[in-house]
Amino acid sequence: MAFTERDGYSGGRYDLGAQKTDTELLCHFQGNPVRYGHADDPLSGATADHEITVTKRTMHSNQLHINGIAAQALVAEFGSPLYVYDAECIRQRFHQFHSAFPYLNLDVHYACKANSNLAILRLLREEGACIDAVSTGEVFMALEAGYPAHAILFTGNNVTDEEMHFLLEHRILINIDSVSQLKRYGQMAPDTDVALRINPNVGAGHHDHCITGGPDSKFGISHESLDEVHNILTQYQLRVTGVHAHVGSGFLDVAPFLEATETLLTVAGDFKALQFVDFGGGFGIPYAPAEVPLDINTLGQRLTDRFTEFCKAYGKRLRLKLEPGRYIVGESGVLLMRCNAVKSNGDRIFVGTDSGFHHLIRHPLYNAHHEIVNADNIQDQVFVYDVCGNICENADFFARNRSISYIREGDVLAVKDVGAYGFCMSSNYNARPRPAEVLIDYGRARLIRVRETVEDLLRGQREF
Structure with a gap:
């Protein structure tokens, strides 16, 4: 059977189917590593020996514009704080990632935990993405966004x-994470297809909290348990149609992934x-000027070559699955917030904003x-400023000792690269x-999402 890049499997119960200035920064993904901006451009955050990728931003009259719209105008229309995403940047990132892996039978499962807004899910569905849930x-949101069940891997x-009953009812393929889960699954759904998440005994990520492989990780089935796994598979006549591993989130070095x-x-x-x-996700982006971008093209070619070699030995051309999240949406997002107060304490200058770690927890966490x-x-x-929020915690900072153009009360600040793990990790802490x-x-x-009100804080509560 002939396959195309977006074809599905031919069989199996859960098979997958398928005005501008010279300081303009454009989301433009050609070549590798991906670098943009000008070293002397205050918009880019770039230095002479490193440039970073950003969504399309321009400067007019000393103000930041996002795809031709002034940040101040966005705040005037929609309020502050405000998450803003660039759709074209998301599209380009998706296709740049896809083209980096020149394997015919490739499925890119967007890791929707990075940003699960329905509008973004629908945008990526139209571009040919599958879903990692x-x-x-x-899963419910992916179905609501129009993804067919066979395009979702749980x-x-x-x-x-x-949860497993829900997934079986909706015909979602389950990636089994433990021996216990496999046994329970076999009891409720014998003679069906499953996938297995394997702990690869190696992990990587931008922070210890984000490492999901190795002996200290709670994720996946260990090598020591594989004999028991085979016994359970035989007992319940389960068919393993896929195997999966995930080293962690936000890695920029390809070595652990290849290991x-x-x-x-x-x-x-x-x-x-x-x-x-399924080789998982975790593909990182550079957040700081000193960070070197992930060489995705080299990684893509090396993985493609190795997997092609494996499939030849295996005797069957398998599908290759990957689960990028941050890599697709991270650089598309900006958090706009207003400065409410500027105050000094000794030699420190604090900039207080109308946002906080309840909106973006990544710095404290x-x-x-x-x-x-x-x-x-x-x-x-x-x-040099310390930029902080309005939450009653001394961990409530967006940045410390950060060099920023002179800030006045009422100015709008833009926090960059918040398209992933921003709003989706937000909360109502301090009843905000x-x-x-x-x-x-x-x-x-x-x-694409209305601002919550204080009345929304009462939703779901009942009188005692």
């Missing part, structure tokens, strides 16, 4: 029987009815770096509503 809630952790690849392929050879091998620009005063004398989300596409800003 980690909860029944994500990889949960500590999964309940109720895990060898481990997974060794395990894969023991299963004779495979239809796919991961010590993550996000470039911040003054969207209302891009080119001016630079001062969450912000609106806007998607800019073809020069038009469209509201």
Whole structure:
């Protein structure tokens, strides 16, 4: 049977089917590594020996514009704080990633935990993405966004029987995470297809919290358990149609990923009815000027060559699955927030904003770096600031000791590269509503999530 890049499998119960200035920064993905901006451009955050990828941003009259729309105008229309995403950047990132892996039978499963807004899910569906889901809630949203069940792969952790019943009812292929789950699955659905998540005994990520492989990880089936796995498969007549591994989130070095690849392929050879091998996600982006972008083209070619070699030995051309999330949407997003207060404490200058870690928790949780620009005063004398939020915690900072153009009360600040693990990790801590989300596409800003109100904080509560 002939396959195309978006064809599905031919058989199997759960088979997958298928005005501008010289400071303009354009999401333009050709060649590798991907680098843009000008070293002397205050918009780019770039230095003379490193340039970073960003969504399309321009400067007019000393103000930041996002795809031709002034940040100040966006805040005036939709309020502050505000998440803003660039649709074209998402599309280009998706196709740049896809083309980096020149394997014919490739499925790119967008890891929707990175950003699960329905508008973004639908956008990526139209581009040919499949879905990597980690909860029944994500499965539900993917179905609502129009993905067929066969385009969704579920990889949960500590999964309940109720969740597995939901997945079976909706004909979603389950990636089994543990021996216990496999046994329970076999009891409720014998003589069906399953996939297995293998712990590759190697992990990588931008923070310890994000490493999902290795002996200290709670994820996946260990090598020591594989004999028991085979016994359970035989007992319940389960067919393993796919194997999977995931080293962690946000890696920029390809070595751990390639090491895990060898481990997974060794395990894969023991299963004779495979239809796919899923090498997971975790593909990182550079957040700080000193970080070097992931060489995705080299990685893609090396993985393609190795997998082609494996399939030849296996005797069957399998599908190759990958699960990018951050890599697709991370650089598309900006968080706009307004400066409410500027105050000094000794030699420190604190910039207080109308947002906080309840909207973007990445700095307190991961010590993550996000470039911040003054969207209302891009080119001016630079001062060193601590940029903080309005939450009653001293961990509530977006950045410390950060050089930013002179900030005045009322200025709009832009936190860059927040398209992934931003809004989706937000909360109502301190009884504060969450912000609106806007998607800019073809020069038009469209509201894709309404701003919460204080009344929304009562939703679901009942009188005692």
